[in-house]
Amino acid sequence: MVPTDSEGVVIEVRDLVKRYPKSPVNAVDGVSFAASQGEVFGLLGPNGAGKTTTIGMLTTRVRPTAGVARIGGVDVVDDPVQARAQLAVVPQHSNLDRSISIRDNLIFHAAYHGVPAREREERADKLLEQFGLLDRARDKPDFFSGGQSQRVMIARALMHAPRVLFLDEPSTGLDPAARLFVWDRLRELRDSDVTLILTTHDMDEAALLADKVGIMDHGRLLALDTPDALIDSLEGEGTLELTADQPADGVVVDALAGLAGVERVETVHGAAENGSTESEPLRVRLYLTGDAALSVAPAAAVLHEHGLALQDVKLGTPTLEDVFIHLTGRTLR
Amino acid sequence: MSAVAAPAPAFEQGTKWRAFWAVLYRDLYVTSREFHVFLAQVILQPLFMLFVFGKVLATLSLTTPGYTDLLFPGLLALTAVLTALQALAFPLVAEFGWTKEIEDRLLAPMPTSFVVAEKVLFAVVRSLIATLIMIPIGILILGSIPWRWAGFPLFVAGLLLGALVGAGFGLLMGTLVRPERITLLFALVFTPLLFTGCSQYPWPELAQIRWFQIVTACNPMTYVSELLRGAMVPQVPHIRPWICIVVLIFAVTALLTVGLKGFYRRAID
Numbered sequence: 350m351v352p353t354d355s356e357g358v359v360i361e362v363r364d365l366v367k368r369y370p371k372s373p374v375n376a377v378d379g380v381s382f383a384a385s386q387g388e389v390f391g392l393l394g395p396n397g398a399g400k401t402t403t404i405g406m407l408t409t410r411v412r413p414t415a416g417v418a419r420i421g422g423v424d425v426v427d428d429p430v431q432a433r434a435q436l437a438v439v440p441q442h443s444n445l446d447r448s449i450s451i452r453d454n455l456i457f458h459a460a461y462h463g464v465p466a467r468e469r470e471e472r473a474d475k476l477l478e479q480f481g482l483l484d485r486a487r488d489k490p491d492f493f494s495g496g497q498s499q500r501v502m503i504a505r506a507l508m509h510a511p512r513v514l515f516l517d518e519p520s521t522g523l524d525p526a527a528r529l530f531v532w533d534r535l536r537e538l539r540d541s542d543v544t545l546i547l548t549t550h551d552m553d554e555a556a557l558l559a560d561k562v563g564i565m566d567h568g569r570l571l572a573l574d575t576p577d578a579l580i581d582s583l584e585g586e587g588t589l590e591l592t593a594d595q596p597a598d599g600v601v602v603d604a605l606a607g608l609a610g611v612e613r614v615e616t617v618h619g620a621a622e623n624g625s626t627e628s629e630p631l632r633v634r635l636y637l638t639g640d641a642a643l644s645v646a647p648a649a650a651v652l653h654e655h656g657l658a659l660q661d662v663k664l665g666t667p668t669l670e671d672v673f674i675h676l677t678g679r680t681l682r
Numbered sequence: 683m684s685a686v687a688a689p690a691p692a693f694e695q696g697t698k699w700r701a702f703w704a705v706l707y708r709d710l711y712v713t714s715r716e717f718h719v720f721l722a723q724v725i726l727q728p729l730f731m732l733f734v735f736g737k738v739l740a741t742l743s744l745t746t747p748g749y750t751d752l753l754f755p756g757l758l759a760l761t762a763v764l765t766a767l768q769a770l771a772f773p774l775v776a777e778f779g780w781t782k783e784i785e786d787r788l789l790a791p792m793p794t795s796f797v798v799a800e801k802v803l804f805a806v807v808r809s810l811i812a813t814l815i816m817i818p819i820g821i822l823i824l825g826s827i828p829w830r831w832a833g834f835p836l837f838v839a840g841l842l843l844g845a846l847v848g849a850g851f852g853l854l855m856g857t858l859v860r861p862e863r864i865t866l867l868f869a870l871v872f873t874p875l876l877f878t879g880c881s882q883y884p885w886p887e888l889a890q891i892r893w894f895q896i897v898t899a900c901n902p903m904t905y906v907s908e909l910l911r912g913a914m915v916p917q918v919p920h921i922r923p924w925i926c927i928v929v930l931i932f933a934v935t936a937l938l939t940v941g942l943k944g945f946y947r948r949a950i951d
Contacts, residue, residue: 369951402951408789411951430698434791444782448712460704461790463697505786 359513359544360384360407365416367402367568376402378568379416384561386512387542389535391559393549393673399568400548404515407546408438421512434462437506441517443498445490451501452477452486455508462509469508476504480534496527503534514538516547520554532558552669562669564676571676579672586675587641588665590617591648593631593657601655602633608647612636631657634665641665701792702800709804724765724812728757729819735882736824751828752918754820755910756881758813762844763851763879763903764872766809770801770852771859771867778948779861788949798945802849802938809845833913836923840913843930844906850937851875851902857944879903884911886919902933 360383367377377399384390392400405411407418409429418425425432446454452473459469477483480500490498499519506514519535520528535558539545549555555562556576564572564579572579591605606614617632631652637644641664649659713720736750777784787797820827851871859867878901880888885908888895898904909926911918 405951410785410788410949430791430793433789434697436789438785438789440782440785442782444785446708446783446786447781448716449708453711457704457708458786460707461701461787461792463700463704463791 357385358383359386359421360390360546361417361419362403362407363417365403365406365418366414367406367411368414375414375568377406380565380568380570382563382570382573384544384546386544387539388561389539389545389547389559391547391549391555391562392565393552393555393562393669394565395550398565400565401517403565404517404546404548408436408515409433435512437509437511437514439499439502439506439514439516439519441521443490443493443502445498445501445505447490450487450489451482451493454490454501455505458505459508464509472508476507480504495522496524499523499527499531503531507538511543513544513546516545518549519547520549520551552673556669564673566677572672576669579669580667583667583671583675586667586671587637588667589635589637589641589644589648590663590665591633591635591652591659592661593652594660595630595657597631597655597657601631601652601657604651604655605633605635605648608644608651610637610639610644612638630660698792698796701790702796705787705790705797705800706804709800710807713808720808721815723768724761724808725815725819727764728761728816731882732757732820732823750824751915752884752911753882754824754827755914756907758816759840759844759903759906759910760876760879760881761816762809762813762841763848763906764876765812766805766845766848767852767855769805769808770849771856774801774852774856775859775861775864778857794946794949795942797949798853798942802846802853805849805852806842806845809848810841813841828914830914830916833916836909836913839927840906840909843909843927843934844903846934847902847906847930847937850934850941853941854937854944857941857948875901875903880907884908884918885921902930905929
């Protein structure tokens with residue numbers, strides 16, 4: 350379990366504010382949170398919410414306007430050098446050194462952080478193997494794909510054994526296999542007591558990886574809890590997914606929307622496996638204010654009235670995305 | 683590291699210097715592996731100038747005897763300043779602009795000023811290597827070069843101050859210029875710098891073209907050329923060395939101060 354005593358706190362953020370010159374509003378507006386050793390903290394929010402600026406302040410690249418940020422007890426403004434020694438950053442876009450091989454990228458990074466020569470060679474080879482890059486160790490990063498660069502950057506970040514690893518949108522632009530690979534590596538890191546701070550606008554990523562999620566919008570932290578607790582906060586709300594035996598027009602959808610307890614109705618388009626969308630049987634998702642099970646019978650009746658038969662029912666519980674919609678009134682993407 | 687000393691500050695002191703030397707080592711490592719590229723970048727231009735102005739024109743008797751002697755120190759000054767400038771400006775524009783390579787250094791455990799200091803030191807090293815290579819090349823092309831051991835201290839001062847002035851210009855340009863403007867930068871800054879720095883003519887003689895003499899007096903490279911002439915060919919009329927040194931120290935301080943500010947602005951939001 351995640352330690353909660355102050356001993357284990359590695360990241361401490363209090364009332365952090367950033368206002369850029371000439372901007373009328375705060376990019377980050379009084380954010381506070383803490384993360385313990387071996388914890389995965391996810392900052393979730395749409396683009397422009399202030400996630401990257403928050404990370405920038407914690408990693409000494411953005412100077413806070415007000416507030417306190419500490420890494421391993423070190424204030425990032427008072428002692429940026431000590432703070433940098435404890436952290437590593439995996440940015441969204443490659444910033445690898447293009448003049449040298451990826452193995453040298455790892456080795457020089459470790460040298461910057463004072464890792465002794467023999468140790469950095471050994472560690473580089475071990476990490477290259479672990480990240481499936483051994484056969485490309487001598488290549489320069491020029492022609493690496495996004496996923497490969499990402500792997501190199503994570504490996505590089507681990508060269509100086511940081512206490513805290515910051516990842517900015519770690520799986521944006523990765524194919525599904527690469528994404529799973531990165532997620533596995535991140536879980537291993539958490540298990541070896543590295544604290545992970547990741548920003549994401551991917552709900553699945555946040556729900557799957559994070560022990561704690563902070564939902565950000567307009568520079569503010571709207572909610573902060575475990576993914577489960579955040580979802581539980583929407584107790585009593587649910588979704589109901591219905592599939593009928595044949596296609597139908599908007600009249601049916603309107604009728605469903607008129608049922609008691611239905612907040613809105615969304616038509617779901619499946620993958621093209623059933624042929625063209627024209628002939629696709631009706632498939633809708635109802636967002637409900639109450640228990641989903643209670644709405645099954647009324648919905649079936651509506652379908653029946655319109656000459657349709659109910660073929661499949663799926664009761665859904667809310668997701669992090671629903672939490673976000675609930676808090677901000679908007680979808681993430 | 684001492685085991686008895688207070689661990690925290692000792693650790694930090696060692697850490698930041700280790701980071702500094704590691705970054706310098708990386709730069710030297712890359713340069714050494716692409717030394718032919720480095721040579722092409724820095725030697726080709728002064729080499730051709732030396733050949734055309736010093737050898738071709740002299741052989742065709744289109745220059746007066748003795749011109750070569752005043753040209754050579756000027757070309758050393760040019761090499762010193764422009765090599766350092768290029769060593770800083772080009773990579774910096776790219777690193778801040780699109781490769782973002784500088785981020786790994788900015789996140790190394792050392793003060794941001796160390797990152798700048800390393801860049802300046804590296805530019806000076808590159809500049810010194812390039813100017814020293816010009817000496818055997820000069821002997822090879824011209825047959826002999828003007829040399830006085832008595833002027834050696836001034837010669838060293840000239841090369842160092844020239845490299846620092848170039849590094850200062852490079853830092854300033856590298857942090858001020860947007861990547862998409864880099865070609866414009868070199869048209870607008872590089873070429874005028876190249877031809878108003880008194881490397882191909884002595885400054886006192888410009889009294890005949892008063893306005894151009896004033897223009898050249900505004901280019902710090904002029905004082906590098908004149909200082910090296912004072913060191914190597916004192917018989918040629920030149921600006922007094924102490925004036926050159928004072929002006930150059932002032933220029934270096936101003937350029938590095940403003941450049942450092944620009945660097946901080948780019949490095950930390």
